[in-house]
Amino acid sequence: MAKEVKDDKSAEQKILDAAKQIFMENGLDGARMQDIADKAGINKALLHYYFRSKDKLFERIFIEEAQKFMPKVTHIMLSDLTLFEKIEKFVGEYIDTLIQNPMLANFILNEVHRNPKELMTKIWGNQRPPVDKVEEHVAKLVKKGEIRPIKGYELMVNMVSLCIFPFLAKPMVQWVTKTNDAEFMKMMQQRKKTVVQFVIDSIKK
Incomplete structure (x- = not known):
């Protein structure tokens, strides 16, 4: 019985690993359940036994990725780091996660x-x-005159927007910048520095 459970978990993980790769390569619309089954080395019937639809499989993968990511950024924002250190770590973690999971x-x-x-x-x-x-953290620094007046939620929206937009608009960004996938990812690595500097420059006195 234990062996069956282990085999079940192994099969499910193979499906998740294969599906993630197929989704990354082809997107949700371009991915086919047969391709996922072939990649996982199983038949399509078994794939449907675990996941009834492509949408459910897609959701499972990216909900899990989001659940891994959110605690990390929460830990950063609740830490005792300075605000500028939090910005640097938040942006780095956010962009790294999107580089690893562009469809997220x-x-x-x-x-x-x-x-x-x-x-x-x-x-x-x-x-x-x-x-x-x-x-609270931002308000204290504003009151002390250490940074320019800004609401905490505005700072968060600014950081998230600057991190996420290039990935949402990847085809357009690549077309405008004439970059392939590898070059785009190199640009995103560089943005970890430029976004941090831009955000800090916008609030520091």
Whole structure:
């Protein structure tokens, strides 16, 4: 019985690994369940036994990726680091995650429009993002005159927007900059520095 459970888990993980690669290469619309089954080395019937639809499989993969990512950025924003250090680590973690999972940006955007409450519950559970703690930290620094006046949520929106937009608009960005996939990813690595500098320059005195 234990062996069967182990085999089941192994088969499911093979499907998830294969599906993630296929989704990365072809996108949701271009991915085929048969391609995923072939990549995982299983038959299509077994694939459908584990995951009834391509959409459900896609959701499972990227919900798991989001659940890995969110605790990391939460830990950063709740840490005792200085605000500028938090900005640097937040941006670095955010862009690194999107480099590793380029489709995560589109998945979150689509799910936010489709059912935002359900998405947030799946990612955060009964907790909420620590925006209030960010507000407190930023407000203290503004009051001390250490940074320019800004709301904590505005700072968060600025950082997230600068990190996520190139991935959402990847085809357009590549067309405008005449870059291939490898060159685009190199640009994104560089953005870890440029975004941090841009954000810090916008608030420091």
